Amino acid sequence: MEQTTFYPAVNSIINTGRLPDPIRNGFLILRQDIYHTGQLGKVDYIEGIAKQVNYQYHAADGKVHDLGTFDLEWATKWKRRTGKEALNRPASGVEDVDYVKRKNDKGKDIFFIKEGDVNTPLLTLFKNSKEFTYQKNDKRTIILSETTDREYFNPERLAAIIGAVLGTGFEDVVTNGSVKIDGTGAPSVSHVNGNNIDFKYLRVDGKRPKIDITGGVVHTDATGSNKLGIERQEKLLDAFNKFGFGETRKNLSWFLPNGKTLKHCIEDAKINEKSKSSHYHHLHLTGFKAKYR
Numbered sequence: 119m120e121q122t123t124f125y126p127a128v129n130s131i132i133n134t135g136r137l138p139d140p141i142r143n144g145f146l147i148l149r150q151d152i153y154h155t156g157q158l159g160k161v162d163y164i165e166g167i168a169k170q171v172n173y174q175y176h177a178a179d180g181k182v183h184d185l186g187t188f189d190l191e192w193a194t195k196w197k198r199r200t201g202k203e204a205l206n207r208p209a210s211g212v213e214d215v216d217y218v219k220r221k222n223d224k225g226k227d228i229f230f231i232k233e234g235d236v237n238t239p240l241l242t243l244f245k246n247s248k249e250f251t252y253q254k255n256d257k258r259t260i261i262l263s264e265t266t267d268r269e270y271f272n273p274e275r276l277a278a279i280i281g282a283v284l285g286t287g288f289e290d291v292v293t294n295g296s297v298k299i300d301g302t303g304a305p306s307v308s309h310v311n312g313n314n315i316d317f318k319y320l321r322v323d324g325k326r327p328k329i330d331i332t333g334g335v336v337h338t339d340a341t342g343s344n345k346l347g348i349e350r351q352e353k354l355l356d357a358f359n360k361f362g363f364g365e366t367r368k369n370l371s372w373f374l375p376n377g378k379t380l381k382h383c384i385e386d387a388k389i390n391e392k393s394k395s396s397h398y399h400h401l402h403l404t405g406f407k408a409k410y411r
């Protein structure tokens with residue numbers, strides 16, 4: 119056995135007290151447990167060794183559902199730059215290695231600065247299809263991706279997303295994505311490393327929001343449309359919160375026609391009036407704190 123396959127096994131026993139995750143062809147396939155209670159299994163993502171993640175959902179009836187195995191990508195870990203900092207090129211550094219330059223949604227230059235020497239794991243559900251579907255017995259979930267180049271996510275947060283959506287049984291959840299395969303998420307500056315994730319708002323009629331933005335605009339915006347399904351949206355937000363989103367800070371949304379705020383959200387319109395934020399047509403999930411079993 120190669121040395122590289124040995125260390126994660128030892129690590130697993132030390133950290134979790136259980137037998138190592140499966141090792142195939144010398145590469146580690148991590149098992150990411152997702153519990154219906156909102157908890158996640160603690161997983162050590164080790165660069166160079168961990169090649170894939172296998173999601174396992176533990177349902178309330180005790181049954182365990184294999185949701186599939188997905189390839190891990192390792193991207194540069196970036197630091198977001200905010201305010202004036204975000205618009206200034208770093209004093210030193212090599213572009214594409216130490217920083218990358220992108221445009222924000224107002225066409226201004228923004229920079230993502232390399233953070234440390236450790237890369238960050240990313241994962242996508244949408245390599246072959248814009249639709250991730252799992253169905254077995256009474257368990258069914260569908261998560262769709264808008265046409266975007268930001269289809270990569272932090273694997274632990276993606277596990278939380280899947281767990282939340284599975285709990286609701288909704289089949290019209292559409293993500294606008296998180297980051298590109300390089301870990302940057304322009305035009306947003308706060309999308310780095312796959313940590314913050316965007317979603318379309320849910321329609322009241324349960325139909326899927328338009329997932330191809332080039333095919334015409336069907337925003338289920340929250341600014342006055344009677345098509346926004348507030349009750350269903352809040353059920354989903356509760357589910358996301360159960361899995362740890364909106365914990366350390368609230369998610370970003372928009373004011374509602376009834377003058378209230380969606381649960382676990384702050385109204386970006388109020389805090390960010392001058393910058394004309396785009397959260398009227400998409401929900402921004404943030405403030406994640408995992409609840410480990």
Ligand SMILES: [Zn+2]
Pocket residue numbers: 306309314315316401402403
């Ligand atoms: Zn966002």
